[in-house]
Amino acid sequence: QSVLTQPPSASGTPGQRVTISCSGSSSNIGSNTVNWYQQLPGTAPKLLIYSNNQRPSGVPDRFSGSKSGTSASLAISGLQSEDEADYYCATWDDSLNGVVFGGGTKLTVL
């Protein structure tokens, strides 16, 4: 059981906007910034969003992140087939004194 809760799956059609949620608590999301990773099949994770809503160089602006209270969200607009991947949220947990990941959300592009 992961400290951060994500829906196991999400789906959308090309061009659509989808959101993936990440729920935590006051000791993690509530007091620290959230990061998101994209893991394409058979590959290593890639940093997608850091510090709640910052995109690393090279990440399309179709990807955006937000945080409110003890929850965070990843939004993908203009969905493309190549967005089909697993998405993980992560943050620091003050109680555990370590990095915690969500269980991951498998995004399917229909």
Place this chain on the structure above:
Amino acid sequence: QLQLQESGSGLVKPSQTLSLTCAVSDGSISSGGYSWSWIRQPPGKGLEWIGFIYHSGSTYYNPSLKSRVTISVDRSKNQFSLKLSSVTAADTAVYFCARGDYYMDVWGKGTTVTVSS
């Protein structure tokens, strides 16, 4: 662009020690004040943070693994390492090394470690 490459024993016997190395190329492990992390992913499951080492040498480990984990840096070889003792089948996973601590912006491709007799 900085690159990371994991290497080490792909098959480890139960109760033995898993040892992995992450070689840093196209950049220096000592520059930029970066931290260096290890993360693993059991077959068909999600990501699990193992720990990281600060530029200063201080380490932070997953509480569930802390008693068995050691992360160290060898600046002369431009690499960092992971040792996990007393392994069991539950330690079978793909192990990734990465740059960063609270977030990891450069990842290795990962190496599969199987614990089996």
